[in-house]
Amino acid sequence: MSQDLNTAMVEKYRNDFLKEVEEKVEEGEWVRMCMQCGVCSGSCPLGPYWEHPPQEIFMMIRAGKREEVLSSSSMWMCTSCYNCIVRCPRELPITHIMHGLAHYAKRLGLAPKEQPTMKFAQLFWDNLVKQGRVNELKLGLSLYFMNGFSEGVKTALKMAPVGLGMLKTKRMNPMEMVGGHKVKDLKGFHAMLKKAEEIEAAKIEKQEAEA
Amino acid sequence: MADMKIGAYICKGCGLGERLDTDSLENIASREGKADIARQHDFLCSGDGVAMIRKDIDEEGVDHVVIAACSRRAKTDAFRFEDVACSRVNLREGVVWIRPDTEEARETTQEMAEDYVRMGCAEVRHMKVPHPSNEQPRNRHVLVVGGGVSGMTAALEAAKAGYAATIVEKEDRLGGHAAQLWRRIPTRAPYSDPEVPEIDALIAAVEAHPDITVYLNAKLKKTSGAPGRFYADIETADGVVTESFGSIVQASGFKPYDASQLPEFAYGKTPDVVTQLELERMAREADGGPIQRPSDGKAVGKVVFIQCAGQRSDQEGHLPYCSGYCCNASIKQAMYFKNQNPDIDTVIYYTDLRTPGAGGEDFYRSAQDKEVIFSKAVVKEVTPAEGGGLQVRLHDLILDEEAVTDADLVVLATGMVPNSGVNIEALTKPNVEEEGEGEAEAETEATIEVPVESILNLDYRQGPDVPQLVHGFADSHFICFPYETRRTGIYTTGPVRRPMDIAQAVDDATGAAMKAIQEIENAARGRAAHPRSGDLSFPEFRKEGCTQCKRCTVECPFGAINEDEQRYPVFNESRCRRCGTCMGACPVRVISFENYSVDTVGQQIKAVEVPEESEEKPRILVLACENDAYPALDMAAHNGIAYSAFARVIPVRCLGSVNTIWVTDALNSGYDGVVLMGCRKGEDYQCHFVKGSEMAHYRMSKIFDTLQQLGLETERVITHEVAITDIQRAPGLINEMAETIEKIGLSPLKF
Numbered sequence: 001m002s003q004d005l006n007t008a009m010v011e012k013y014r015n016d017f018l019k020e021v022e023e024k025v026e027e028g029e030w031v032r033m034c035m036q037c038g039v040c041s042g043s044c045p046l047g048p049y050w051e052h053p054p055q056e057i058f059m060m061i062r063a064g065k066r067e068e069v070l071s072s073s074s075m076w077m078c079t080s081c082y083n084c085i086v087r088c089p090r091e092l093p094i095t096h097i098m099h100g101l102a103h104y105a106k107r108l109g110l111a112p113k114e115q116p117t118m119k120f121a122q123l124f125w126d127n128l129v130k131q132g133r134v135n136e137l138k139l140g141l142s143l144y145f146m147n148g149f150s151e152g153v154k155t156a157l158k159m160a161p162v163g164l165g166m167l168k169t170k171r172m173n174p175m176e177m178v179g180g181h182k183v184k185d186l187k188g189f190h191a192m193l194k195k196a197e198e199i200e201a202a203k204i205e206k207q208e209a210e211a
Numbered sequence: 212m213a214d215m216k217i218g219a220y221i222c223k224g225c226g227l228g229e230r231l232d233t234d235s236l237e238n239i240a241s242r243e244g245k246a247d248i249a250r251q252h253d254f255l256c257s258g259d260g261v262a263m264i265r266k267d268i269d270e271e272g273v274d275h276v277v278i279a280a281c282s283r284r285a286k287t288d289a290f291r292f293e294d295v296a297c298s299r300v301n302l303r304e305g306v307v308w309i310r311p312d313t314e315e316a317r318e319t320t321q322e323m324a325e326d327y328v329r330m331g332c333a334e335v336r337h338m339k340v341p342h343p344s345n346e347q348p349r350n351r352h353v354l355v356v357g358g359g360v361s362g363m364t365a366a367l368e369a370a371k372a373g374y375a376a377t378i379v380e381k382e383d384r385l386g387g388h389a390a391q392l393w394r395r396i397p398t399r400a401p402y403s404d405p406e407v408p409e410i411d412a413l414i415a416a417v418e419a420h421p422d423i424t425v426y427l428n429a430k431l432k433k434t435s436g437a438p439g440r441f442y443a444d445i446e447t448a449d450g451v452v453t454e455s456f457g458s459i460v461q462a463s464g465f466k467p468y469d470a471s472q473l474p475e476f477a478y479g480k481t482p483d484v485v486t487q488l489e490l491e492r493m494a495r496e497a498d499g500g501p502i503q504r505p506s507d508g509k510a511v512g513k514v515v516f517i518q519c520a521g522q523r524s525d526q527e528g529h530l531p532y533c534s535g536y537c538c539n540a541s542i543k544q545a546m547y548f549k550n551q552n553p554d555i556d557t558v559i560y561y562t563d564l565r566t567p568g569a570g571g572e573d574f575y576r577s578a579q580d581k582e583v584i585f586s587k588a589v590v591k592e593v594t595p596a597e598g599g600g601l602q603v604r605l606h607d608l609i610l611d612e613e614a615v616t617d618a619d620l621v622v623l624a625t626g627m628v629p630n631s632g633v634n635i636e637a638l639t640k641p642n643v644e645e646e647g648e649g650e651a652e653a654e655t656e657a658t659i660e661v662p663v664e665s666i667l668n669l670d671y672r673q674g675p676d677v678p679q680l681v682h683g684f685a686d687s688h689f690i691c692f693p694y695e696t697r698r699t700g701i702y703t704t705g706p707v708r709r710p711m712d713i714a715q716a717v718d719d720a721t722g723a724a725m726k727a728i729q730e731i732e733n734a735a736r737g738r739a740a741h742p743r744s745g746d747l748s749f750p751e752f753r754k755e756g757c758t759q760c761k762r763c764t765v766e767c768p769f770g771a772i773n774e775d776e777q778r779y780p781v782f783n784e785s786r787c788r789r790c791g792t793c794m795g796a797c798p799v800r801v802i803s804f805e806n807y808s809v810d811t812v813g814q815q816i817k818a819v820e821v822p823e824e825s826e827e828k829p830r831i832l833v834l835a836c837e838n839d840a841y842p843a844l845d846m847a848a849h850n851g852i853a854y855s856a857f858a859r860v861i862p863v864r865c866l867g868s869v870n871t872i873w874v875t876d877a878l879n880s881g882y883d884g885v886v887l888m889g890c891r892k893g894e895d896y897q898c899h900f901v902k903g904s905e906m907a908h909y910r911m912s913k914i915f916d917t918l919q920q921l922g923l924e925t926e927r928v929i930t931h932e933v934a935i936t937d938i939q940r941a942p943g944l945i946n947e948m949a950e951t952i953e954k955i956g957l958s959p960l961k962f
Contacts, residue, residue, distance in 0.1 A: 018584070033579050035564075036587050036609060059609040062584050090576070 005204065006108040010066070012210075017066040024207070026100030030092045034058040040084035040094050050074045054084060054094050057101070070110040075102040076117040107204075119146055129193060132183030137176040217335060218273035219246035219328070220264055222255035222280035222302070230307040231324050236279065239325050243818075244332025248273060255280050256289040268295055275338065277331045279324075282845045283862065296338035296806060300331035304848035305860060309942065311853055319828070319856035326819045326859055333818035337810040341748035343737030344784045347439030350457035350735075351375060353727045354443055356431065356666060357630075359387025360410070360713050361705025362462035363417045364720035365727070369460075370422040374728055377424040377454060378417070379431060379445055385414045387464055389713055393494040393547070396539045398714055402570025403577035404550065405543045408713070426452075434459070435670035437771075437783035438700025439734030457731035458700045460723050461677065461685065463666045465627035465706035472528045473521050476623055477593040482506050483601055484593060484621045487540050494547045501551055504619050507599060511619045513556035514548055515603050516541040517590045518564070520623035532682050534626030536712035538565050541624050542574055545583040558584045558616070560605060568714055588614070593621050627710045631685040631703075632666035635674025669698070673770035677701055681894070684709050687901055692741060694723045697769050697901055699740050699786045700730045734785040742788070742838065742899040743864070748804040749784040750793055756801035763793035763802060768867070768902035790900035791868025795907065800872060809870050812861055816873055819859050821881040824961045829883035829952045833860040833945060834869050838899045840888030840933040843941040854942035855949040858886075866890070866930075867903025871910055874928060875917055881961035884926075884948045887911060888933040888941065897934060904932070924955050 013020035021028040034055070041053030052060060052074045060069050075098040084094040102118075105111040111118055123146065127139045144159070145152030166172040183189050219240035221233050233251050240249040248267055252260040255278065267273040278290050279300035290299070302324050310320040353369045355362045358380030366376035384390070394405030417423055432444040432451060441456040470478045470486050478484045482505035485493070493502050501510040518541060522530045538561065545557040564585065566575045579585065592604045601618045665675040677696040680686040685703045687695050694702040704723035705716045730740055739746035752763075763780050764772040771786035772793060780793075794802045800809045812834075822828040835841040841862040847854070863869055866889030874885050889904035891897040898904040911930045918925050929948065933941050 018582075032582055032584075033576065035575070035579070036585070056609060059586070059607070062586060063607065063610065063614065 005207075006110060008207075009108065017064045017069070018062050020066070021061050021101070021104075025097070025104045027093050027096045028100060030097060031058050031061050033090050033092060035090055037089060039087050039089065040092075043083040043087045045081060045083065046077050046079060050077050054098065057098075067110075069101065070105040070108060071112060072105075073112050073115055075099070075105070076111070076115050078102075116146075129190075131180055132186055132189040133181050135176055135180040137172060137174075138180065215275055215336070216248075216271070216273050217244070217246040217275040217277065217332065218248040218264065218267045218271070219244060219250075219277040219332060220255055220260075220279065221249070221251045221328070222253075222260070222278075223251055224254040224256070225281065225303050226307055227280070227302050228253065230310075230312060230320065231302065232321055235321070236324060236328050239328050240277065240279070240332055243329055244277070245336075246277065246332055247271075256286045261289055264292065268292060274340075275335045277328075277335050279328055279331060282841075282848075284842060284845055294340065296335055296340050298331045298335035298338065300327045301860075302327060304845045308848035308851065309844075309854050310856055316856065322820075322828075323856050323859075329818040329820070330815040330859070330861070333814040334811045337808060337814055339805040341746070341805040343747050344749055345737060346784050347437065347734050349731065350439050350441075350455060351731060352377065352454070352456045353724070353731070354379065354434075354441065354454075354456040354459045355462060356459065357387070357462035357464055357705070357707075358382070358385040358417075358425065358427075359462060359464045359705065359716075360389045360413065361464065361707075361716045361720040361723075362387075362460070363413050364717050365460045365462055365704055365724040366423050367413075367417060367420065368721045368724035369728060370420050372724070372728055374457075374731065375422045375424075377426070377445075377456070379426050379429045379443075381428070381430055383428050385417060385425065385427070386410045388467070388488065390414075391488065391495075392491050393498075394543060395713055396536075396543050396568070397570055397574060400570065400573075401577075402573035403580075405546055431666070431668050433670055434667045437734070438730050438740075438785040440785070441700065457734065458727040459667070459702070460720070460727050461666065461696075461701060461703045461707060462705045462720060462723075463630040463632070463707045465630055465710070468521055468530060468625040468628050470521070470623055470625050473623065473625070475592050476517060476520060476590070476621065477595060477601070478623060481595045481601070483595070483619065484623065486623050486625050487537065487544060490544055490547075490622050494544070497551075499551065502548065502620075509599075509619065511548065511555060513558075513618050514545070514620045514622060515590075515601075515616065515618040516545060516557070516559040516622045516624060517593075517603075518559065518561040518624045520625050522624070522626040523562075530626045530628070530682070532626070532710065533565065534710040535565070535567060535715075536710065537624035537626060539568070539571060539574060539712065541622065542566070542578045542583065544622060545578055546581060549578075549581040549583060553582065556584070557582075558586055558618075560586050560588045560590050560603075562587065562589060562608065568712070593618075627706050629679075629682075629684045629707045630666065631679055631683050631707050632676035633663050633674065634679055634683065635676055636678055667701070669770075671698070671770045672764050672773045673767075677703065688896075691897075691899075694719075694726045695741060699769055699771065699788060700727075700734065702726045702730075737784065739787070739789045743790070746789045748789060748806050749787050750782050750789075750791075750802050750804055752780060752782070752797075752803075753801040754779060756799050758799055760798060762796045762798065766796045766867075766902070766906055767793055768900050768906075788900060790865040790903050791863070792865060792900060792903050792906055795868040795870045795903075795910070797870065800870060807864060807868075809872060812863065812873055813876060815861055816877050816882075817880060819882075821961060824957050827957070829857045829949065829957055830881065831855065831858045831884045831886060831945065831948050831952070832874075832877045832882050833858050833886045833888065834863050834866070834873065835860055835888040835941075836866050836890055836904070836933070837862040837864055839890045839897065839935040840931075840937075840941060843933055843935050843937050846935075846938045847942045850938060852939065852942050854945045857883075857949060858945045865898065865900045865903035866907035867898075867900060867905075869907055869910075871914060871917070874911075874914060875921075878918070878921060878923060878927065878958065879960060881958055883952045883958045885928045886945060886948050887928075887930040888944070889930065891932045891934060908932075922959065926951050926955060927958070 038055045041055045047053050078098040123142050144155040221236050237249045240246045274295050276295050276297045279302050281303040282301045283299035306324045310316050352375045355366045355378045358378045366378050369376045390410045392408050395408040397406045429445050429447045432446040434443045436442045445452045467488050523533050541559050548555040548557050587608045588605045590605045594602050596602045603616050607614050668675050677685045677698045686708045687697050702723040704720045759778045769788050771783050773781040775781050821830050889907050892905040915925045931944050
């Protein structure tokens with residue numbers, strides 16, 4: 001579906017990527033207000049590791065570089081420290097725009113495939129929806145095995161003393177492996193998520209219909 | 212001189228009484244200084260002290276007063292005796308505050324004070340009370356050259372203040388470039404959309420005012436005279452009218468930069484590349500409807516604005532400066548398109564976006580909100596694309612890459628070129644520079660080739676227009692002396708002074724009108740304009756002694772001096788700023804002011820007691836500019852910074868007024884060193900009289916021959932550039948000279 005959506009969006013906006021961002025990306029309507037001062041890029045603690053810092057991302061959007069922006073790993077690097085939002089003289093919600101872009105890229109299937117932040121986000125979500133509560137034991141383990149079985153075993157062995165220490169101080173309950181704690185009304189919680197998914201799907205469907 | 216009566220008053224306050232032997236000072240004033248009355252007072256600037264002096268003036272007939280107290284820059288209100296000649300002896304900042312309070316220093320400190328009292332008495336003996344010249348009447352009539360926004364505002368402001376104004380406009384209508392605009396940059400909150408310029412209302416107000424006369428299609432054929440008595444020959448189709456004026460406001464505005472010098476942007480090759488001013492015309496014609504592409508009448512779908520086109524560039528034929536208004540103008544013009552149809556693509560390529568003015572930032576933001584795209588890039592080339600349209604090749608500065616974009620219309624933000632008339636300094640270089648390098652001369656010759664029409668046609672010896680400061684803008688100093696040109700009573704305003712937009716021009720013209728009024732009043736009272744505001748003294752010369760060498764007329768920074776038929780100088784008192792550069796220039800020393808002359812300083816130099824060589828007490832003459840160096844030394848004293856007790860400091864009006872005779876006289880009478888302190892010269896000068904410091908440096912560079920003739924080391928005379936902030940450095944320079952003398956030994960010319 002995402003491939004279709006991507007083609008539809010390309011077809012719809014042609015080379016007006018700025019307009020596409022404004023309409024489709026959360027907080028995207030702010031991109032035009034950037035005055036290219038570069039304070040966001042300078043303030044980002046991970047700035048040097050980004051492929052394109054926020055200032056550049058905004059400029060690329062205006063220059064219509066759709067593929068490069070959406071397939072970039074840059075916005076996945078954001079740790080939500082909010083330094084850029086605090087410092088932006090034009091008061092752009094830069095952190096939110098980065099997340100909006102990342103989300104949009106994933107939806108279109110353009111996000112880089114092996115992006116660890118994206119993978120972790122998916123693990124976190126899958127873990128959470130099961131019981132309505134995060135099962136830290138399972139989340140930790142799935143994180144160890146995120147990149148394959150042998151690496152998972154190695155990491156698990158390396159972390160064993162930490163795990164035993166947590167067991168001893170009752171910071172971790174081994175019983176979480178089976179079942180685990182959950183929200184009081186699990187049925188209601190799932191119903192709520194289902195409804196949300198329906199709303200979202202309807203929205204996308206509408207978008208596609210418009211395209 | 213026979214009936215001169217000198218009163219010397221010595222203050223004992225501020226620690227003077229404790230640190231100095233004032234009885235001895237009183238003695239010196241009456242015995243050596245020949246003061247008829249000498250008195251001491253515990254607190255001279257108090258009501259009681261001032262009353263004592265006043266009483267002597269009124270009852271004893273004292274007409275020359277010596278006040279030995281604090282610096283002449285302090286207590287000016289208390290010690291203001293306008294009916295007598297007055298000399299201030301600086302015992303506080305000049306002596307006790309710059310000397311350590313120790314037993315060893317006591318003797319030299321006392322000697323210093325005694326010399327200053329002798330100097331004060333010698334000076335006052337050669338001073339006269341300045342009298343107003345009454346050379347010109349109060350002429351409440353301002354001539355405004357140029358009928359654009361600046362000129363009309365200046366005329367209106369002057370008229371509102373009760374002064375008549377006459378506008379001379381070369382075109383057949385008022386309004387200038389501003390009248391061609393469709394909309395203007397917003398002046399009111401929320402600064403989000405272009406506003407109607409309302410130039411018509413300004414024109415109507417000018418035309419309706421009973422005290423404003425307007426000459427259209429008119430030129431100044433000749434302008435002569437001086438503040439308070441300018442005469443202008445105004446030439447129109449109906450003939451020449453001569454009128455008299457008190458002062459002049461030159462608001463001759465600007466010419467748009469010639470965009471045909473920008474072939475890289477295809478200007479002239481295709482009608483689809485236009486300047487901002489041309490787009491205004493297109494917008495006026497469209498009047499809110501879609502703006503059409505000039506080549507084929509197609510509605511514009513994408514427009515590209517190129518900022519700094521031929522500006523802020525070192526390239527030959529480009530303007531090196533920023534014109535200041537064009538960023539806002541492009542934002543405004545992009546809105547012409549966006550407000551008509553939000554789907555039109557508008558891109559502004561800039562390198563640095565500058566939006567001056569109160570609402571500039573809001574206006575920029577408003578454009579972004581309207582989806583005007585701002586892109587930091589250098590445009591390399593514009594080429595007509597095949598099958599219509601344009602192709603813009605650029606280098607994106609944020610993404611650091613080359614890019615190509617299409618456009619239906621390209622608008623060039625070309626700048627302003629000042630309409631300042633003839634560059635008189637290229638015509639007649641003063642002697643100073645003529646003797647300079649050959650390279651500079653070659654350059655001069657090249658500039659003369661360009662025929663430029665004069666704006667004012669001044670009947671001044673120095674040339675037909677006001678001197679230019681930089682890049683052809685007619686000003687004397689952008690920051691310190693706005694509006695002041697180097698021609699007293701002629702004020703420049705608007706874009707002829709520096710690049711500006713309408714709002715700035717309105718403020719600027721109001722200021723210039725006030726200066727013009729001030730000058731009318733000053734001229735009527737015979738008072739000097741800035742910076743010696745209110746000074747009544749003016750130069751006089753002894754005709755019998757004059758050799759008609761013309762040096763004074765050439766070197767006067769303000770063009771105050773003309774020549775008569777016999778080539779004698781003619782001083783125009785109200786043009787004069789009283790700097791004394793002419794006095795310093797005069798080789799036969801025939802020029803003097805009533806209270807400042809070759810004698811008032813020369814006699815001070817002679818009054819200093821030069822100790823014999825065996826005493827090993829050198830004497831250093833310091834001639835310090837009263838505007839910067841002297842206050843710097845005063846402030847050093849306030850900060851308790853000590854300097855050599857062998858220095859004798861004399862304030863001068865400008866280093867340009869220093870006549871070399873003072874230096875040679877000092878050296879001849881046994882001084883060991885001479886330090887001259889003036890302001891910074893050159894392109895970023897700080898001299899209050901523009902060229903004074905430069906002249907002085909030049910003259911002093913020639914003094915080495917004299918020193919060699921006298922058999923003296925060249926290190927004994929040194930000229931420094933001192934700023935008012937050089938509080939640590941200025942005393943240091945005096946101490947440096949003291950060290951130099953210690954190294955090279957005392958002068959062999961002592962008696």
